[in-house]
Amino acid sequence: MKTVSPFRELDPAAQRVTIRWQGRDLVVPAGNLAAALLVAGIMPFRHTPVSAAPRGPFCMMGACFDCLVEIDGVNRQACMIEAAEGMAVAMPRVENRE
Amino acid sequence: MTAADLVIIGAGPAGMAAARTAADAGLSVLLLDEQPRPGGQIYRDVERVAPVRGALLGEDYTAGLPLARGLDGDRITRVPGATVWSIENGTRVAWTAEGRVRQAAGRRLLLATGALERPMPLPGWTLHGVMTAGAGQILLKQSGIVSGNAVLVGAGPLLYLVAAQMARAGSPPRALVETQTPRDLSAAFRHGSGALRGWRLMLKGIGLLAELRRAGVPRHRAARSIAIEGTGRAEAVCFQSGGRRHRVTCDTVYLHHGVVPNTQASRAIGVEHRWNAGQHAFEPVTDADGRTSLRTVFAAGDGAGIGGAKAAELAGRVAALAIARDLGAIDDTALAAATRPLRHALARERAPRAFIDAAYPPFAEALLPADDTIICRCEEVTAGAIRGFARLGCLGPNQAKAFGRVGMGPCQGRSCGLTVSAILARENGRTPEETGYFRIRPPLKPVTLGELAALTAADENEIDRRR
Numbered sequence: 001m002k003t004v005s006p007f008r009e010l011d012p013a014a015q016r017v018t019i020r021w022q023g024r025d026l027v028v029p030a031g032n033l034a035a036a037l038l039v040a041g042i043m044p045f046r047h048t049p050v051s052a053a054p055r056g057p058f059c060m061m062g063a064c065f066d067c068l069v070e071i072d073g074v075n076r077q078a079c080m081i082e083a084a085e086g087m088a089v090a091m092p093r094v095e096n097r098e
Numbered sequence: 099m100t101a102a103d104l105v106i107i108g109a110g111p112a113g114m115a116a117a118r119t120a121a122d123a124g125l126s127v128l129l130l131d132e133q134p135r136p137g138g139q140i141y142r143d144v145e146r147v148a149p150v151r152g153a154l155l156g157e158d159y160t161a162g163l164p165l166a167r168g169l170d171g172d173r174i175t176r177v178p179g180a181t182v183w184s185i186e187n188g189t190r191v192a193w194t195a196e197g198r199v200r201q202a203a204g205r206r207l208l209l210a211t212g213a214l215e216r217p218m219p220l221p222g223w224t225l226h227g228v229m230t231a232g233a234g235q236i237l238l239k240q241s242g243i244v245s246g247n248a249v250l251v252g253a254g255p256l257l258y259l260v261a262a263q264m265a266r267a268g269s270p271p272r273a274l275v276e277t278q279t280p281r282d283l284s285a286a287f288r289h290g291s292g293a294l295r296g297w298r299l300m301l302k303g304i305g306l307l308a309e310l311r312r313a314g315v316p317r318h319r320a321a322r323s324i325a326i327e328g329t330g331r332a333e334a335v336c337f338q339s340g341g342r343r344h345r346v347t348c349d350t351v352y353l354h355h356g357v358v359p360n361t362q363a364s365r366a367i368g369v370e371h372r373w374n375a376g377q378h379a380f381e382p383v384t385d386a387d388g389r390t391s392l393r394t395v396f397a398a399g400d401g402a403g404i405g406g407a408k409a410a411e412l413a414g415r416v417a418a419l420a421i422a423r424d425l426g427a428i429d430d431t432a433l434a435a436a437t438r439p440l441r442h443a444l445a446r447e448r449a450p451r452a453f454i455d456a457a458y459p460p461f462a463e464a465l466l467p468a469d470d471t472i473i474c475r476c477e478e479v480t481a482g483a484i485r486g487f488a489r490l491g492c493l494g495p496n497q498a499k500a501f502g503r504v505g506m507g508p509c510q511g512r513s514c515g516l517t518v519s520a521i522l523a524r525e526n527g528r529t530p531e532e533t534g535y536f537r538i539r540p541p542l543k544p545v546t547l548g549e550l551a552a553l554t555a556a557d558e559n560e561i562d563r564r565r
Binding site for chain 2: 006007008009010011014029031032035036038039043044045048050051053054055056057058059060061062063064065066068074075080082
């Protein structure tokens with residue numbers, strides 16, 4: 001679930017926050033949540049309800065909904081959210097339609 | 099419910115410029131934007147980021163600073179983080195911000211909703227690690243993160259710009275896989291005058307290519323049969339170029355073959371749209387002021403037809419002045435005087451567009467993808483399935499929903515709409531206009547039942563107060 005991230009921070013001294021990902025603490029850069037999870041090496045963000053295929057951020061501008069995560073019980077676009085201290089984030093619960 | 103002379107949706111170049119111009123003319127402006135800070139996608143978060151990464155991102159980005167700073171002032175009410183999900187009766191808007199639903203009624207509405215990346219369905223484009231080039235640039239701009247092992251695929255000035263910005267950030271892409279062919283370029287030069295008037299853009303392009311050469315980025319030209327391989331995530335880009343098959347390993351792929359107007363809001367209101375054959379996209383029909391087929395609704399910027407950030411800014415100002423005249427804030431003489439230089443500048447800015455559109459056409463394999471390729475990312479519907487619907491008599495995109503849920507997932511067709519229309523048009527031997535586009539219905543973005551219930555309660559309180 002957590003791998004070495006392909007992404008590198010240009011300013012590693014940037015401010016950090018601690019969020020929960022899948023019930024575990026994760027220290028990430030403050031700011032955009034999708035970017036924070038990417039740089040932390042989180043992949044995938046979710047599995048599709050149709051075929052359970054792994055997905056992650058695609059458009060980063062709120063159009064594609066591929067970065068959906070569950071925050072406080074509601075599915076939301078990670079790319080439209082700012083990471084906040086103590087935020088509980090998880091993969092959306094999927095009820096497979098098949 | 100809030101009231102304003104002008105409600106603007108979108109705080110990119112068109113929306114920001116329109117807000118300032120309308121406020122200067124004496125109108126009260128409500129500016130709704132989905133992002134926490136103004137700038138749109140091109141100037142994303144420019145006030146915060148320009149001092150930190152302005153040099154790396156270049157002056158095309160920092161040019162947004164004066165626009166964002168121009169939003170300060172009495173007559174402009176800004177609502178950041180506002181997700182607009184309903185527009186009724188032309189100018190009545192509902193949105194969610196910070197988990198609460200709000201509504202506003204404007205005397206005029208300006209849609210400044212910008213562009214979306216043109217969908218680029220290729221085999222493997224749904225794998226984790228595949229993103230749009232715009233997404234890669236947003237990650238670099240807003241969050242200061244860059245992939246160290248990326249391949250860029252497609253065509254267009256943005257592809258070169260993102261590659262050059264990555265090189266400046268110390269992580270040049272592994273390769274550029276370019277779909278442009280020598281024939282595209284020679285065809286573009288038939289738009290001779292446009293090419294000449296676009297010489298500044300050409301020089302900029304040459305400068306970017308020189309940067310990429312110095313950074314040692316390999317360029318693969320006229321690439322064909324492009325596929326992204328990987329198990330669960332992107333691992334390599336495979337393609338045909340220069341007479342042989344290539345496989346470039348990577349963990350990030352950025353796709354781009356142009357941008358298209360984001361018409362979700364204009365479609366939902368029901369204004370007329372037309373097919374722009376040169377740009378291979380639908381756009382709302384507008385007059386020279388940006389007025390749509392609904393008298394109270396205007397559209398400006400890339401959302402009304404792709405023209406770039408400078409053109410968007412100018413079109414935003416033109417629309418704001420026309421609205422100010424509509425509402426009696428300025429007279430015809432003032433309107434003519436203020437608008438004339440803007441129209442000249444707009445014509446100059448748009449002159450090279452036909453050349454650019456012809457020089458960097460969309461990638462044919464992604465306009466009409468192979469049968470196995472997923473085109474609807476949400477519902478995982480393939481191009482072959484759409485062709486199957488056509489064989490069963492399906493003529494249009496709305497009918498296609500009933501055949502196989504295409505376009506019915508959370509993105510509401512943003513990622514597949516143009517591809518569905520293109521495939522059905524081709525299979526049925528009809529034009530894009532005849533084929534049409536998805537009917538877009540509210541909510542434009544998901545809204546929770548709790549948020550809706552709170553809205554009803556607030557409305558009832560208001561009714562009680564009036565009694």
